[in-house]
Amino acid sequence: MAAESRSRGDSYDNIEPLFEKIAALDSTDPRRGPLREELIGRCLPLAEHIARKFSGRGENFDDLLQVARLGLVQAADRFDITHGSSFLSFAVPTIMGEVRRHFRDNTWAVRVPRRTKEIQLSLGPTIEALSQQLGRIPRAREIAEELRVDLVEVTQALIAGNAYQSSSLDAVAGDDIENAPLPLLDSLGVEESHYRYVEDYLAVQPLIEELPEREKQVLIMRFFESKTQSQIAEQLGVSQMHISRILSRTLAKLRDQALRD
Known part of the structure; x- marks a missing residue:
């Protein structure tokens, strides 16, 4: 599946016409299903790219890829072409939010205050909604205004997003043991x-x-x-x-x- 995705290239860059075709069809039209499958298939490289960005944090890549693809499906189903923004600007934060939620639901590597956790839980849906409205990823101040919290609290919640799960420095780096036989500590540079x-x-x-x-x-x-x-x-x-x-x-x-x- 990964090889097939890469062979299509970045075919998701101009995906909006497909959304327009789907939106023009009645909800019961049998053509909607195949068009939706084509749309999601063309965007699979985006999900794979985001999954790889989060690899190396103690989670199996195949699991991250599955979560990223789930986020892609959710983004495709929620995207509203009538808002005028690009699908890419909406899909990226949606998929990343789903992957981050996967890490958050497993465990936190360090103690994080409850208030910060609560705000962190709201970041994904808020960023997703603002991205749809603005046509870009929102700034921290815009997120704070939307949540009606201090900018400092939003910043702390963004930082807390890195406190999901720690990996042992004695663990072998990468999923492929043969190609990465050294412990992570030995592979670190100066x-x-x-x-x-x-x-x-x-x-x-x-x-x-x-x-x-x-x-x-x-x-x-x-x-x-x-x-x-x-x-x-x-x-x-x-x-x-x-x-x-x-x-x-x-x-x-x-x-x-x-x-x-």
Whole structure:
């Protein structure tokens, strides 16, 4: 199934016309079923991609893939084409929410306050609804306004999303033992000086779109494209020290914005 999904490529990028065809049919029309199956089949690579993003956290990939596909089916059934937003902007948070719910329902690796857990439980449906309305993933402040809670509480709940299940450092990394025979501890690299900012960065990810273009570009290249500071500096035509200062200043600013009372 995975190989078949990959062979279709990113065929879900222009999926809205199929939703329009389905919406134009009566609920009892026998053509709706095959069209729905085609729609979901074309979007299977998206579910697989999201499942792989969550792999390596102590859960079997096949289980994550099944949960992600369930989220995809739910997104396909709930999506309303008349709202004018793209299916991708609605499906991604819906599927991710379902996968996160899978982790949350198993166990929490650390103690999390009850209030934070309650807000965390509301994040998935709220993000899903706002994504449908806005046509994009909502910012933390927009989530806080929708839930009528403090921005700090939303930020804490977003951070708590990482506290699902811990994995032993003695466990073998990956699902394929033959291709990954070393314990996770032995496969870890040398710590990079700016990694101490990563948790802050993840907590304020919804605020990144408000950054100036240059700061946003540096963050994306460093944390999403895994480029080194030297590679970023060379591409942008500046010094490595300048990139280091941008990273330090920007991440500190984002952290302060998210945690400000």
